Amino acid sequence: MKMPPAEWTERRGLAALIAALDGKARFVGGAVRDTLLEIEVKDVDIATPLLPEDVMQRLTAVSIKVIPTGIAHGTVTAVLPDGPVEITTLRRDVSTDGRRATVAFSDDWQEDAARRDFTINALFADPETLEVFDYFGGLADLEDRQIRFIGSAVERIAEDHLRIMRYFRFLARFGKQELEPEAFRACVDAAPKLEQLSRERVADELLKLLATEDPRLAIGKMLDGKIFQHIIAETDEQATTILGQLITREQAYAIMPDPVRRLVALLPKDRDKSGAIAKSLKLSKKLQRAIAERSPAQANGKTQVAPRLFHNAENIRALAYRTSVETARDVVLLFADDSELPEMLAQLKNWQSPVFPLTGGDLIQRGLKPGPIVARTLATIEQAWIDKGFPEEKWVTEFVAGLDFNGRT
Known part of the structure; x- marks a missing residue:
């Protein structure tokens, strides 16, 4: 099978990069997968049997800027006019502890494919002929929208516990309703190991999951398997109801998904508690502030949801003025009553915050x-x-x- 021609393969400088590697290169991973699915490709990755130092010398010789971004693990980054390209030497795992791996370089394409997480991510394509190399049935899984670990799910997760999160992210993005029983059971059994990972890595994967078009199935399965309690223990059934309502509203009003807005839906309806969780996830100050602005406060033991503080729908603009139109819109999508929702969104549409005419x-x-x-x-x-x-x-x-x-x- 051949990968169909794609615009990204014509990026400026890419042909010169491939030529410098003297045919010892293949496109790999997401670029191949997404091209086969006919969706936009953002990141381009290349695998090669050449050692990273050799790659750097070859690219430098043809005036391509190259950065040793992860040279100890075989990765360098070529800086091209249309975006960076990561080039990684073929590898095999020597040892892993669930958080990091010790690798040895290889010249065996299948050996490199075997250390990847899912079959649909282990597809290679020849840059010249676009022939696809599939060592583990990734093409069939892509056709069936099946997210399947390469080899043993238990072993793949033991190598990197974050693959639990990745499994559900890929389920949300590419999968269908049915989960592979072995994969789900392996994720459930290993879920406590998520607490051993850095909160930054967990939070990054969580936000990527929430950014998918519709993560409800994946989140629901994670809650069913008690996986989510190792990410945000406070998330409950009420939270998933709010998330479901939010996504329905986003779709109804053609509003793009936003992971922070959706994260607020899963957090406790208490600004102090949600703020503490955002801080524990090591989110940036900017994201912590965004969550605080969108979260309900508690007053006299009662939840004070922002839109309810205003006398009528028009006054939602007051929240937009104090924060931003985006924040006010998110609060409306999250917490406004169905009867108020259309009018509140209408008040915010195309509204620009005025300047207070006094100093x-x-x-x-x-x-x-x-x-x-x-x-x-x-x-x-x-x-x-x-x-x-x-x-x-x-x-x-x-x-x-x-x-x-x-x-x-």
């Missing part, structure tokens, strides 16, 4: 004494302006005219 300097010019009272007065006026629905500057001028020097009307 502290303006108040001082009008006679307010400099000091902390300036900030307090400005905040009072701004809140009144927000509550009024962001009226024009004339309204602000008239409002200020009614204030005394202490900021009281």
Whole structure:
């Protein structure tokens, strides 16, 4: 079988790279898989029997910039005009502990394929002829949308525990309803080992899973097998209901999936608790802040979901002004009642946050004494302006005219 011609194979500099490797190269992994599935290819990976130092010398000789990104494990990265290309020397595992592997370089294509995770990821293609090399039945599994470990699922997971997460991500992206029983059982049995992995690696895979078009089946199976409790122990049935409702709404309104929005659905409906989990997952400060902005708060023992704090749908713009339109839209998708949802989304559509037409300097010019009272007065006026629905500057001028020097009307 041959891989169909694809636009990515014509990237600038790729032909020169292949030529420099003197025919000792094959495309491998996602680029081959996705081309066969006729979906967009983002990353291009190449396998070669050449040693990494040899690869670097050959590419440097033809003026291709190359970076030793993972040279100890055989990987270098060629910097091409249309994007980087990773080139990895064929390998075999010498030893593994579930988190990292010690490898030895090889010149055996099948031996290299055997150390990969799933059959659909172990497909090679010749750059010249586009002939596909399939050592473990990946083409048939791709046809059947079957996610199958290469060889023993137990052994593959023992080599790298993160493959549990990858299994469900690939299930969500490419799989069908039926899970391979051996693979599912191996994932269930090894799930406690996920707690031995760095939280950054787990979080990265979780966000990739949540970014797939519809991860409900995969998440549901992980909960059924008590796998998810080793990722976020607090996720419960109510959370999956919210996730399901969220995805239905995304699809109904043609809104692109967002992993952070979906993660909020799976977290406790308590801003402090969800924030603690986001921190434990070692998410970036930016993502932690995004989760906090989208999570409900607790007040007097009751959940305060953001849209319910506003008197009507139009006031959802107040949340958009204080945070962003994207944040407000996510809160609506997550927590608004069905009856409020269309109007709230309509209020946010194409809305641009206005600029508050007043500064502290303006108040001082009008006679307010400099000091902390300036900030307090400005905040009072701004809140009144927000509550009024962001009226024009004339309204602000008239409002200020009614204030005394202490900021009281």
